[in-house]
Amino acid sequence: MSRIETADVVVIGAGIIGAACAEALSASGMRVLVVDRGAPAGGTTAGGEGNVLLSDKAPGPELDLAVASRRLWPELIESLRAELGDEIARVEWEPKGGLVVATENDARGPLAILAEAQRRAGVQATAVDAATAREMEPHLTEHVAAAVHYPEDAQLQPVLAATAMLAAVRSRGGDVRGWSxxxxxxxxxxKVAGVRVGEGTIACGAVVNACGPWAGHFGAAAGAPVEVLPRRGMVLVTAPLPHVVSRKVYAADYVAAVASSDVDLQVSAVxxxxxTGTVLIGSSRQRVGFDEALQVEVLRRLARSAVKLFPVLAGVPVMRAYGGFRPYTPDHLPVIGEDPRFRGLWHASGHEGAGIGLAPATGRLLADLMYGRAPVVDPTRFRVDRPAVIAEVRT
Amino acid sequence: MRVLFDGEEFEAEEGQTVAGVLLAKGVRSWRTTRGAGRPRGLFCGIGVCFDCLVNVNGVPDVRACQRVVADGDDIRTQTGAELPS
Structure with missing residues (x-):
C-alpha cells in the first residue's frame, strides 16, 4: 500500500552533502525529508578522512567554494551546538593545519608556484625550511626539499558531522529515512511534483540529487543524467600510536594526483x-567503476609512500583498511544547481575527494539559488548544463 | 624453552602463545589503557578484539593470543600506545 506524504523538498542521499543541503534548506524554513537507500552517512562520507583543505586546491571556483566553506564550518558547528547541545554537535573539529612536503628537488618549483598563487587568492600559505618543518613534525623524514605550512587546513569526523546536521533537520520538523x-x-x-521512494510517492516541490558517486544513477532514473563517476580510494589505519603527526602532512605530488584524470592507480601520501590516536594513511585514486575488491598492491603502495614521509611508521602495525568511492566529474568541479531539463530538480554532487570540506558552502549555495538570494559564491562554473557534466538522455 | 616477561624468566612450551605462557604463570594483565591506565589482558582470545596487546622484542601492539612464543622472546608490559623501539 502506498503512503501519501508531502515535503517542501526531498533530498536524495544522506551523506555529508545531502545533510548540508537539508540543513541549509531547513534553516531557511523549508520542511525537508532526507532519504537514503542505505544507512545515513554510510557511503562516501564514511569512506574518507574528514578533509577540510584549502592547501590542495589551485585558485579557481573550487578554491572559492573551499574558502567560503572553511569560514562556514566553525560557524555551523557552533550554531548546531547552540541548537542541539554539546553531545550531538561534537564532530571532532580540529583546525590542525596542513604541511605539504616536497621530498624531491624537482618538486620544489611547482610547490612554490602553487603556494604563491594560493596566497594571491587569499589563502594563508607559508614556506618553511627543512629545519622548521622537522621542528613542527619531529618524526618527519630528513629528506625535506621544501615545505609549505597551511594553518587553515582542518579535519573533522564526517559521519558525526553529517548526523549532527541531520539531527538539526529533524528538530526543525523535517525527517530522515534510511533504507529508502x-x-x-x-x-x-x-516541473517536479514528487519523487517515487520505495513503494510509495512523496509529493514535493523540489528534489535534490545528492547521491554522491551514485548521482549519475539517480539522474538517469529521473530522466536527467549527469556525468558523475566513481573514483576509488583506500585508507590504511594504524594501531593507536603515541604522538607521531600533529598536522595533516602530505607529499607535494598529492595536488597533481587530485587534479589528474588518469584511470590508472595513483598513490600519493597523506x-x-x-x-583516538590511530594514524590514517591515504591516498589512492583509481577508476575501477564500483568494484570494491581490496587490492593488496594499493595498500602496499600507500604504506610505502607514508614510510617515505614518516620513517617511524615502518614498524607500526596496520589495524585495518577501508575504502570508498569519490564522486568524480570530468572537469573536477562539483555540480550545484537546478537541472535545465526539469524545473524543481536540483543537483549537489561531484565533489570528488573534497566533499567534507565543501559541504557547508554547497548547502548554503543551493539554498541561496533556490530562494533567489545573493549566492555565497559565484555559481556559474558549477552549473548543471555545462558540457562536461550534462549527459544525454539515453533512450 | 625460556622467555622473558618484564625481565623475569618464564618456562614455555613449544607451540604456546604469549597469552598461554603468561596465564599459566598467573599473569592476567600485560597492558594498560591509553587514557586511564587501566589493566588489560586476554578478552576474546581469538585475535579479534585487540585487547591483549603486548610488546614482544621491541614491537608493540602484538596480540598475545595469536603470537606463538619463540625461545628467548623478550616480552614486556605495554604502557598505553607505544612506538616500535
Missing part, C-alpha cells in the same frame, strides 16, 4: 592522526 531508495520523479508540466 528513490526510483524516479513525478513530473507534471515539466598522513594524519585522529582523535
Amino acid at each position: 531508495e528513490a526510483h524516479g520523479l513525478v513530473v507534471v508540466n515539466g 598522513v594524519e592522526s585522529t582523535a
Whole structure:
C-alpha cells in the first residue's frame, strides 16, 4: 500500500552533502525529508578522512567554494551546538593545519608556484625550511626539499558531522529515512511534483540529487543524467600510536594526483592522526567503476609512500583498511544547481575527494539559488548544463 | 624453552602463545589503557578484539593470543600506545 506524504523538498542521499543541503534548506524554513537507500552517512562520507583543505586546491571556483566553506564550518558547528547541545554537535573539529612536503628537488618549483598563487587568492600559505618543518613534525623524514605550512587546513569526523546536521533537520520538523531508495520523479508540466521512494510517492516541490558517486544513477532514473563517476580510494589505519603527526602532512605530488584524470592507480601520501590516536594513511585514486575488491598492491603502495614521509611508521602495525568511492566529474568541479531539463530538480554532487570540506558552502549555495538570494559564491562554473557534466538522455 | 616477561624468566612450551605462557604463570594483565591506565589482558582470545596487546622484542601492539612464543622472546608490559623501539 502506498503512503501519501508531502515535503517542501526531498533530498536524495544522506551523506555529508545531502545533510548540508537539508540543513541549509531547513534553516531557511523549508520542511525537508532526507532519504537514503542505505544507512545515513554510510557511503562516501564514511569512506574518507574528514578533509577540510584549502592547501590542495589551485585558485579557481573550487578554491572559492573551499574558502567560503572553511569560514562556514566553525560557524555551523557552533550554531548546531547552540541548537542541539554539546553531545550531538561534537564532530571532532580540529583546525590542525596542513604541511605539504616536497621530498624531491624537482618538486620544489611547482610547490612554490602553487603556494604563491594560493596566497594571491587569499589563502594563508607559508614556506618553511627543512629545519622548521622537522621542528613542527619531529618524526618527519630528513629528506625535506621544501615545505609549505597551511594553518587553515582542518579535519573533522564526517559521519558525526553529517548526523549532527541531520539531527538539526529533524528538530526543525523535517525527517530522515534510511533504507529508502528513490526510483524516479513525478513530473507534471515539466516541473517536479514528487519523487517515487520505495513503494510509495512523496509529493514535493523540489528534489535534490545528492547521491554522491551514485548521482549519475539517480539522474538517469529521473530522466536527467549527469556525468558523475566513481573514483576509488583506500585508507590504511594504524594501531593507536603515541604522538607521531600533529598536522595533516602530505607529499607535494598529492595536488597533481587530485587534479589528474588518469584511470590508472595513483598513490600519493597523506598522513594524519585522529582523535583516538590511530594514524590514517591515504591516498589512492583509481577508476575501477564500483568494484570494491581490496587490492593488496594499493595498500602496499600507500604504506610505502607514508614510510617515505614518516620513517617511524615502518614498524607500526596496520589495524585495518577501508575504502570508498569519490564522486568524480570530468572537469573536477562539483555540480550545484537546478537541472535545465526539469524545473524543481536540483543537483549537489561531484565533489570528488573534497566533499567534507565543501559541504557547508554547497548547502548554503543551493539554498541561496533556490530562494533567489545573493549566492555565497559565484555559481556559474558549477552549473548543471555545462558540457562536461550534462549527459544525454539515453533512450 | 625460556622467555622473558618484564625481565623475569618464564618456562614455555613449544607451540604456546604469549597469552598461554603468561596465564599459566598467573599473569592476567600485560597492558594498560591509553587514557586511564587501566589493566588489560586476554578478552576474546581469538585475535579479534585487540585487547591483549603486548610488546614482544621491541614491537608493540602484538596480540598475545595469536603470537606463538619463540625461545628467548623478550616480552614486556605495554604502557598505553607505544612506538616500535
